[in-house]
Amino acid sequence: KAGVTQTPRYLIKTRGQQVTLSCSPISGHRSVSWYQQTPGQGLQFLFEYFSETQRNKGNFPGRFSGRQFSNSRSEMNVSTLELGDSALYLCASSLGGSGTEQFFGPGTRLTVL
Amino acid sequence: GIQVEQSPPDLILQEGANSTLRCNFSDSVNNLQWFHQNPWGQLINLFYIPSGTKQNGRLSATTVATERYSLLYISSSQTTDSGVYFCAVRSNDYKLSFGAGTTVTVRA
Numbered sequence: 331k332a333g334v335t336q337t338p339r340y341l342i343k344t345r346g347q348q349v350t351l352s353c354s355p356i357s358g359h360r361s362v363s364w365y366q367q368t369p370g371q372g373l374q375f376l377f378e379y380f381s382e383t384q385r386n387k388g389n390f391p392g393r394f395s396g397r398q399f400s401n402s403r404s405e406m407n408v409s410t411l412e413l414g415d416s417a418l419y420l421c422a423s424s425l426g427g428s429g430t431e432q433f434f435g436p437g438t439r440l441t442v443l
Numbered sequence: 444g445i446q447v448e449q450s451p452p453d454l455i456l457q458e459g460a461n462s463t464l465r466c467n468f469s470d471s472v473n474n475l476q477w478f479h480q481n482p483w484g485q486l487i488n489l490f491y492i493p494s495g496t497k498q499n500g501r502l503s504a505t506t507v508a509t510e511r512y513s514l515l516y517i518s519s520s521q522t523t524d525s526g527v528y529f530c531a532v533r534s535n536d537y538k539l540s541f542g543a544g545t546t547v548t549v550r551a
Binding site: 361363365367372373374375378380385386388418420422428429430431432433434435436437439 | 473474476478483484485486488491493529531533534535536537538539540541543544
């Protein structure tokens with residue numbers, strides 16, 4: 331069974347631009363979560379989707395948004411990029427219950443210049 | 444939210460040595476996972492262990508949910524064990540809360 335895939339793997343943008351990252355979960359998984367990893371803040375939760383509904387959102391500004399499609403694929407969007415948005419963005423999928431095991435993709439490394 | 448503390452923050456080992464990593468959490472959880480982050484950033488699942496003990500090769504883990512801690516044991520360490528180990532927990536809010544990680548360096 332294929333793992334979680336994320337595209338693109340690397341991205342370079344300039345301040346003020348917007349970016350869209352994509353995540354395809356493991357087949358049969360209906361939950362997708364997004365996390366941001368930076369050297370200063372560690373791994374922080376962005377949001378979680380299940381059956382196209384956002385069930386929880388972390389403490390990030392409204393510039394960070396996401397959505398999930400009927401095939402469980404998910405996208406996250408960051409508008410008006412700031413230098414501090416440079417980070418590794420990780421996506422995880424699971425079957426959906428709060429106690430179920432999470433599996434992570436390889437991540438998208440975003441650099442904002 | 445749930446607070447997760449990992450110790451020690453850094454660990455330097457000689458190849459062949461054994462070690463114990465600890466994870467303390469502040470509230471009851473229904474999911475606890477240990478990950479190893481590879482040099483390219485991907486989080487590799489080591490254990491899904493909300494309670495009890497599991498073993499996988501040279502690695503084993505124990506979670507005592509009633510006392511809110513988990514331990515990861517590395518035996519006969521190898522240089523390939525180097526990297527950052529994360530503990531993450533989840534309650535009913537559908538988000539994983541991560542510790543700051545333990546950076547393990549195994550010297551040949």
